[in-house]
Amino acid sequence: MTFSAHAIVIMGISGCGKTTLGKGLAEATGYRFVEGDDLHTAENVARMSAGIALTDDDRWPWLERIAEELKTAREGDGRVVSCSALRYAYRQLLRTRSGGPILFVFPKLSADIVRARLRNRPNHYMPPSLVDSQMATLELPRPDEHVLTIDGDADPARCVDLVMSYLSTVPETPRPTFSHI
Numbered sequence: 001m002t003f004s005a006h007a008i009v010i011m012g013i014s015g016c017g018k019t020t021l022g023k024g025l026a027e028a029t030g031y032r033f034v035e036g037d038d039l040h041t042a043e044n045v046a047r048m049s050a051g052i053a054l055t056d057d058d059r060w061p062w063l064e065r066i067a068e069e070l071k072t073a074r075e076g077d078g079r080v081v082s083c084s085a086l087r088y089a090y091r092q093l094l095r096t097r098s099g100g101p102i103l104f105v106f107p108k109l110s111a112d113i114v115r116a117r118l119r120n121r122p123n124h125y126m127p128p129s130l131v132d133s134q135m136a137t138l139e140l141p142r143p144d145e146h147v148l149t150i151d152g153d154a155d156p157a158r159c160v161d162l163v164m165s166y167l168s169t170v171p172e173t174p175r176p177t178f179s180h181i
Contacts (some may be wrong), residue, residue, distance in 0.1 A: 006073040006100045007031075008163075010107065011085035013134040015114040017159070018082035018108045024160035025105075029167075031078035039065040053133035063090055067097035078160045086137045091145065104145065105163055111135050138147030 007027055010018040019035060026033035043055055066083050073079035085091045085104065095102055113172050115131050141147035148166055150159055 006078045007070045007102045008078070008080045009082065009085055009091075009094060009102055009104050011091070011104050012106050012108065013084060013086065013111075013114055013131065013138060013181065014108045015117040017132070017156065018084075019161050019165075020029060021105065021107055022080045022082040022158045023180075024156055025163055026080040026166050028079060029080065031073070033079045034066075034069050034079055036062075036066055036081055036083035039069065053137075058156070059090065060093075063093050064097070068101070069096050070094060070098035070102065073098075073100070084134070085141045086134065088118055088142060088145070089146075091141075102146075103146040103167070104141065106109045106141060106147050106149045107159065108149050109152035113153060135145045 007056075008029070008031065009021075010022045010025070012018055020036075023033050025031070040048075044058050044062060047054060047058065063083075063085075066081060069081060070079055083094070085094060091104060111131050118131065141149065148163065150162055152159075155163075
């Protein structure tokens, strides 16, 4: 892998495949996988379980915990983290506080597919009723961000292969580009 990122953040709304892709990428890269949902407070989980959308005030402390996790990733001890990172400001916080380059990967899906996935996902606190609020909060990556957008409905193994292929071809210093596969 030639890309110098010490961390990969799989971003997007709940149900887009962040965890599945993250685990696959962690295995492929040898990086440690961190489930961002596990870093939410009990209060945030209770709010979402009750169908109450999180506010920025709810999210900032969670994002700080994720940034700290990313900061611990050193060369040879990288991280793949699942984190919605829905807004540009959230991604910027992670970039500035992590202490190094991050590749953001965005498995993009329609709200209808995500709702169907959430209805069929057992034992998770995020109800399908929050998809609309997540879609409303989502700020699509800007052209100047370093975000790799992939088809979130593609086979998970294919998604891992696409990201790994991308990682093997990008320069050591990340370019501020928007890629769409």
